[in-house]
Amino acid sequence: MxxxxxxxxxxxxxxxxxxxxxxxxxxxxxxxxxxxxxxxVAAAYAVQxxxxxxxxxxxxxxxxxxxGLTSPAVQAQLGVDQPDLGVLFADMAxxxxxxxxxxxxxxxxVEAEIAFVLGADLADGPLGLExxxxxxxxxxxxxxxxxxxxxxxxxxxxxxxxDNASAGGYVxxxxxxxxxxxxPRDTVMRMKVTGEEDSTGTGADCLGDPLLALQWLAxxxxxxxxxxxxxxxxxxGALGPMRPARPGALVDVRVSGLGTxxxxxxxxxxxxx
Numbered sequence: 001m002x003x004x005x006x007x008x009x010x011x012x013x014x015x016x017x018x019x020x021x022x023x024x025x026x027x028x029x030x031x032x033x034x035x036x037x038x039x040x041v042a043a044a045y046a047v048q049x050x051x052x053x054x055x056x057x058x059x060x061x062x063x064x065x066x067x068g069l070t071s072p073a074v075q076a077q078l079g080v081d082q083p084d085l086g087v088l089f090a091d092m093a094x095x096x097x098x099x100x101x102x103x104x105x106x107x108x109x110v111e112a113e114i115a116f117v118l119g120a121d122l123a124d125g126p127l128g129l130e131x132x133x134x135x136x137x138x139x140x141x142x143x144x145x146x147x148x149x150x151x152x153x154x155x156x157x158x159x160x161x162x163d164n165a166s167a168g169g170y171v172x173x174x175x176x177x178x179x180x181x182x183x184p185r186d187t188v189m190r191m192k193v194t195g196e197e198d199s200t201g202t203g204a205d206c207l208g209d210p211l212l213a214l215q216w217l218a219x220x221x222x223x224x225x226x227x228x229x230x231x232x233x234x235x236x237g238a239l240g241p242m243r244p245a246r247p248g249a250l251v252d253v254r255v256s257g258l259g260t261x262x263x264x265x266x267x268x269x270x271x272x273x
Contacts, residue, residue, distance in 0.1 A: 011036050012035075012047050012050065014035050018035070019032065019047070019162065019163055020051055022106070023149055026104075028106050028107060028148070030151060031154055032150070032158070032162050033156050038156040038157065039156070041157065041161060043158065044158040044161035047162035048161060048164055048165075051162070061091075062089060062090075063088050063090045064088035064232040064233035065085055065228060065235070066086045066088055066144065066167055066170075066234070067083055067165075067213050067234075067235065068085070068086060068146075068166060068238075069165075070083050070206045070213045070238060071201065071206060071237065071238040080157045081157075084157070084161045086167040087167070088232075088233060088235065092168070094170070096171050096172075096263050099264045100245075100265045105168055105169070106147055107147060107153060108147050109145075109147070109244050109245055110243055111144050111199070111243070112189045112238070112240060112253040113141075113142045113235050113236055114139050114142065114210045115139065116136045117137050117231070117232070118229065118231060118232050118234065119137030119138075120134065120230050121229050122218040122221075123227035124222075127215060127218050127219050127222065129215055132211060132214055136214075138177060138178050139179065139182070140174070140175060140177070141260065142170055142171065142235055143171045143251060143263055144167075144169075144170050144235050145171070146167070146242055171263050173258075173259050173260065175258065175259030175260070177259070181257075183203075184210040184211055185202075185208070187202060187239070187255050187256050187258060188256040189201045189202065189255045190253070190254050191253045192251070192252045193243040193245070194250045199240040199241045201240030202239065203239065205239055210236040210239075214236050239255070247266065248264070248265060249264065249265045251263050251264070
């Protein structure tokens with residue numbers, strides 16, 4: 001291995017260690033772009049892989065993927081210009097019937113999405129839109145709980161990619177729809193969060209069509225050698241801007257043609273108040 005590759009490997013490991021420590025200690029860390037650069041996407045995914053590998057080694061179970069930064073509004077919020085992807089673990093799923101506990105979350109924000117549940121693998125072939133559509137078993141309304149291990153959400157593209165695409169958790173609605181029953185691109189979303197202005201958007205705000213977002217994700221996952229599989233949950237990307245999820249917040253989402261979903265967040269602990 002050349003000296004430059006050794007330096008890069010050391011930087012990737014240092015960035016991974018920084019993010020793991022932040023998650024474990026529950027204390028946000030400085031950005032990792034000082035270690036891997038602000039725009040080195042390959043290095044950022046290498047960091048993500050190491051962080052996620054550590055979680056899997058500790059017993060975490062992968063149940064799906066997420067695509068982030070699909071909405072121009074969210075891209076503008078975070079100062080980036082392309083999507084990214086992350087991994088969903090089983091322990092990231094929350095029940096809508098129970099307040100989402102703040103323990104384990106550092107700086108949560110919420111965004112409304114369409115979640116696709118796959119009925120077939122997307123592991124070969126051209127992955128054209130017809131194949132992508134046929135692989136979807138059903139869709140549900142979803143609320144993604146975004147979170148950043150980076151202090152103050154001071155992130156650039158490499159920071160969020162390295163940090164598992166700023167994934168924190170998710171909640172799925174109970175109303176299932178097949179793609180024969182609604183058209184993702186035509187949906188209209190409205191999200192209300194206690195104390196915050198509404199977030200609104202449409203299916204077309206998600207890379208032009210949530211199915212195109214799914215296609216992008218499927219092709220990226222296949223290129224990375226870890227294709228999407230039947231049974232996985234896919235968060236297809238925000239339909240509108242993120243909003244902060246403060247202690248005690250109530251979140252109500254309505255996606256036309258698909259359904260509604262309401263969740264709440266727990267109160268602040270003594271340490272947080």
